[in-house]
Amino acid sequence: MNVIDDLLANNRAFADSLPVLHLDVRPRRRLAVVTCMDSRLNVFAALGLADGEAHILRNAGGVITDDVIRSLAVSQRRLGTREVMLVHHTDCGMQSLTDDGFRAELQEATGVAPAFAIESFVDVDADVRQSILRVRRSVFVPYRESVRGFVYDVDTHLLREVHVDGRAARSRLR
Numbered sequence: 309m310n311v312i313d314d315l316l317a318n319n320r321a322f323a324d325s326l327p328v329l330h331l332d333v334r335p336r337r338r339l340a341v342v343t344c345m346d347s348r349l350n351v352f353a354a355l356g357l358a359d360g361e362a363h364i365l366r367n368a369g370g371v372i373t374d375d376v377i378r379s380l381a382v383s384q385r386r387l388g389t390r391e392v393m394l395v396h397h398t399d400c401g402m403q404s405l406t407d408d409g410f411r412a413e414l415q416e417a418t419g420v421a422p423a424f425a426i427e428s429f430v431d432v433d434a435d436v437r438q439s440i441l442r443v444r445r446s447v448f449v450p451y452r453e454s455v456r457g458f459v460y461d462v463d464t465h466l467l468r469e470v471h472v473d474g475r476a477a478r479s480r481l482r
């Protein structure tokens with residue numbers, strides 16, 4: 309039995325434990341969360357979210373790619389969300405590789421240079437700021453005022469906000 313067969317059994321038990329219930333396709337809290345695929349970050353539990361309350365967009369690093377912008381455009385323009393929460397985290401796998409190194413590895417292994425950017429990073433705060441700016445600068449995302457970025461500590465489970473203008477960094481130095 310492989311892992312997916314285990315999950316199918318889990319799903320039968322899960323469905324049996326719940327009533328049949330139809331929720332609105334529009335997230336109740338009018339929120340979209342963009343975060344990393346990291347297996348230690350249980351987004352619903354960590355943020356106290358329930359089913360039907362928010363869109364959760366995930367990829368390696370929680371990077372604001374064209375596809376994330378596509379999803380945010382649909383989320384805000386068609387499904388009523390208004391706030392965007394970006395959650396990066398400590399000990400991210402994307403900090404363990406470099407753009408050039410991973411690109412070369414892919415090309416060497418396959419003979420094909422990837423068309424996508426790798427988007428590795430070293431400084432997690434700088435990466436959050438970069439992501440906030442990418443959302444704020446996208447013309448396709450109409451509600452850009454309520455974009456906030458955070459770093460989730462995978463050990464303490466606490467969120468720390470990162471400000472684009474460096475206010476937080478300056479206040480820490482005082």
Ligand SMILES: [Zn+2]
Nearest residue numbers: 344346400401
């Ligand atoms: Zn990560």
